[in-house]
Amino acid sequence: MTRSRVRGSATTDRPRAFVPGHVTGFFSVHRRSEPRKTGSRGVGLALTDGVTVELHPADEPEVVLDGDPIEMEAVTRTLDALGVTARAVVEPSVPVSAGFGVSGGAALGTALVANAAYDLALTENELVGVAHAAEVEAGTGLGDVVAQARGGVPLRLAPGAPAVNRLDGLSVPETRIEYVSFGSRSTDEVIGGDVETLSTAGERALDALLDEPTLPRALSLSRSFAIEADLLTPPVEAAIEAVGEAGGEAAMAMLGETVVAPGEGLSAAGYDPVVCELDPCGARLV
Numbered sequence: 001m002t003r004s005r006v007r008g009s010a011t012t013d014r015p016r017a018f019v020p021g022h023v024t025g026f027f028s029v030h031r032r033s034e035p036r037k038t039g040s041r042g043v044g045l046a047l048t049d050g051v052t053v054e055l056h057p058a059d060e061p062e063v064v065l066d067g068d069p070i071e072m073e074a075v076t077r078t079l080d081a082l083g084v085t086a087r088a089v090v091e092p093s094v095p096v097s098a099g100f101g102v103s104g105g106a107a108l109g110t111a112l113v114a115n116a117a118y119d120l121a122l123t124e125n126e127l128v129g130v131a132h133a134a135e136v137e138a139g140t141g142l143g144d145v146v147a148q149a150r151g152g153v154p155l156r157l158a159p160g161a162p163a164v165n166r167l168d169g170l171s172v173p174e175t176r177i178e179y180v181s182f183g184s185r186s187t188d189e190v191i192g193g194d195v196e197t198l199s200t201a202g203e204r205a206l207d208a209l210l211d212e213p214t215l216p217r218a219l220s221l222s223r224s225f226a227i228e229a230d231l232l233t234p235p236v237e238a239a240i241e242a243v244g245e246a247g248g249e250a251a252m253a254m255l256g257e258t259v260v261a262p263g264e265g266l267s268a269a270g271y272d273p274v275v276c277e278l279d280p281c282g283a284r285l286v
Contacts, residue, residue, distance in 0.1 A: 017053045017112040018286045019105035020046040020151055020279035021094040022144045023179070024254035025222030028202030029142060029195040030159035035133035039159030040143035042202055043170070043209060043218050045260065046151040047177055049093045049276040051102055052286070053109030055117055058087035063106070065090045074107040074141075077134035082122075084114045097184035099256020104144030107131040108283050116285055124149070129161035139188040151282030153215060155206075172215050174280075178266040178273035182235040182257040190231070190255050201228035215249075215262065222251035233257060242269035 027042030061079045063072040064087060075088050088110045094100035111127040114120060122130075132145040146165055147154040153170035190198075205221040223240060226232050232240075236252050239259040243250035248265025252258065259266065266273040 015116040017109035019050050019109045019148050019283040021050040022101035022148045026202050026205040026225035028199035035136040036161040038136045041156050044147050046279045047276050048279045051092045051105040054089045055086040055113045062087040073138035074103045074135040075110050078107045078110045081130045082114050095181045098181040099253030099258045101144030103140040104135045107134050108145050125162035132161040149283050151279050175278045179260045180273045185256050187255045198229040201225050219249040219251045226252045
């Protein structure tokens with residue numbers, strides 16, 4: 001996509017975008033020569049906690065996260081691909097670098113707002129493709145963007161942007177989701193290294209889920225995946241075990257020091273979790 005650079009010519013009404021947080025349960029990595037064809041297969045949850053994005057006129061592409069300037073390559077690459085020079089103001093309601101897809105959400109929100117504010121006249125799939133490619137090139141994610149665009153409990157059946165991927169989803173009613181986060185983790189350190197064992201476990205989990213496509217089964221397979229891929233840390237493992245002992249289901253958020261559980265699983269286990277719901281709508285202007 002080649003576009004001339006646009007500066008300071010946004011419409012007078014300033015649109016905002018909301019992008020749900022996305023928690024991946026398990027995944028496999030699929031790299032291709034083209035960023036839009038690179039991605040992941042797996043399952044995740046889209047949450048009513050996420051990120052909001054606004055764009056403001058600026059002389060250089062900038063990103064402000066929670067009021068502080070920050071380097072967020074997925075966002076600046078998105079702006080560059082769209083030919084827009086602006087300041088992206090990102091407000092997350094989820095922890096950063098904890099497995100909620102903040103960078104992908106910020107990139108996708110930036111694309112949606114830029115399209116509306118600068119009259120770019122691009123389709124939703126084109127915008128999702130731009131943000132997905134930007135995140136892949138930034139090394140901060142492989143599948144969050146397409147899942148966040150869909151919402152619900154997305155199944156990524158083929159990797160890549162909308163032109164090449166295949167998306168489905170689990171049929172799940174409105175569901176309360178609880179989560180606790182114990183810290184941050186570098187996504188690039190995991191997906192940028194040897195992912196053969198991880199991907200084999202992810203492929204096996206996806207095949208098993210398609211045989212029984214339910215949320216409890218997805219969470220159970222996500223727990224097995226985290227063990228096989230050697231991703232569990234002591235606080236995450238302890239929380240998952242506590243939820244199980246209390247009669248609930250829980251899983252680790254990929255890739256972060258975070259545990260998610262439907263219903264009141266974490267509360268029943270004695271934790272003080274953040275509470276939200278599954279987001280059925282996906283990314284949108286608000």
